[in-house]
Amino acid sequence: MHAWIRVRESVVGQAGAEMEDYLPEMRVAKGVRKGRNVYEGYQRGWGIEFGPLREKVRNDPLYAAAMAVSQARTILMEDHRMNLFLLIRFFLPNIERGDIIEFGAYRGGNAIFMAHVAKALDLGIAVHALDTFEGMPETDKAVDAHSKGDFSKVDFDELAGYVKSIGLDNLRLHRGLFADTFEGVRREAGTFSLAHIDCDTYPSVKFSYDTVKPHMVDGGYIVFDDATVSSCIGATEAVEEEVIRRDGLHSEQIFPQWVFRSFRDGRGRE
Numbered sequence: 001m002h003a004w005i006r007v008r009e010s011v012v013g014q015a016g017a018e019m020e021d022y023l024p025e026m027r028v029a030k031g032v033r034k035g036r037n038v039y040e041g042y043q044r045g046w047g048i049e050f051g052p053l054r055e056k057v058r059n060d061p062l063y064a065a066a067m068a069v070s071q072a073r074t075i076l077m078e079d080h081r082m083n084l085f086l087l088i089r090f091f092l093p094n095i096e097r098g099d100i101i102e103f104g105a106y107r108g109g110n111a112i113f114m115a116h117v118a119k120a121l122d123l124g125i126a127v128h129a130l131d132t133f134e135g136m137p138e139t140d141k142a143v144d145a146h147s148k149g150d151f152s153k154v155d156f157d158e159l160a161g162y163v164k165s166i167g168l169d170n171l172r173l174h175r176g177l178f179a180d181t182f183e184g185v186r187r188e189a190g191t192f193s194l195a196h197i198d199c200d201t202y203p204s205v206k207f208s209y210d211t212v213k214p215h216m217v218d219g220g221y222i223v224f225d226d227a228t229v230s231s232c233i234g235a236t237e238a239v240e241e242e243v244i245r246r247d248g249l250h251s252e253q254i255f256p257q258w259v260f261r262s263f264r265d266g267r268g269r270e
Ligand SMILES: C[S@@+](CC[C@H](N)C(=O)[O-])C[C@H]1O[C@@H](n2cnc3c(N)ncnc32)[C@H](O)[C@@H]1O
Pocket: 073, 074, 075, 076, 103, 104, 105, 106, 107, 108, 109, 110, 111, 130, 131, 132, 133, 134, 135, 136, 137, 150, 151, 176, 177, 178, 179, 198, 199, 200, 204
């Protein structure tokens, strides 16, 4: 029996009880306020930064198994990966089903990580990894520290072969500019429960958010990986302009990543 089948039996069968035991109890109200769940944001953010979650996640066999197949291929910071792990393990099962999309996959490491976790939990969702797989396109030199051609050291054929060799049949690699591949991805996926936006620059972050937002499930998670990172002020500006000022959203977490929710009834605007 493959490792991920065993995980499903022991984890998903008792997810509610396990979640309470795993995540810290917080002294704030539960429920959605101003378009996000403050309680759950504290659980993940505080739990990783100051609480018990770094250790708990590191010792989680599912996290370790997903790391083993992906770690050498990702530049994602550990806290960020842990946050995505918690979202997929405990929070996606509580909202409508929808695929996971990653804007900016580079060597595919974090997409492999997320696909392994989703498959092990038998969530029945695919992970779509979008990238040129040959480096950054044009950036906005008024605000972006990154330049065209950054992140170009990728061997796409080797990556595709590796994904096949580890049996990750729920991971799809979409090669090309987001603007050229997104429509096909959307047709294949239908809706998304988690969008991981990890593309560093103003034009790419803005495009990713604007195109994916209408296709999120109710309460879906939009995670900006680099908009609070010092090297990506262009990404910060895109979130400030589009997400906060234009759409009026409040964030559910600012650490380790900036996380927003997408509610269909406009609860974000309260
Ligand atoms: C920081 S890297 C992603 C890191 C990756 N998530 C990991 O696990 O290591 C950012 C990636 O975004 C890609 N990218 C940025 N803008 C893009 C666009 N408009 N279309 C396609 N790829 C883009 C770059 O090619 C680069 O590989």
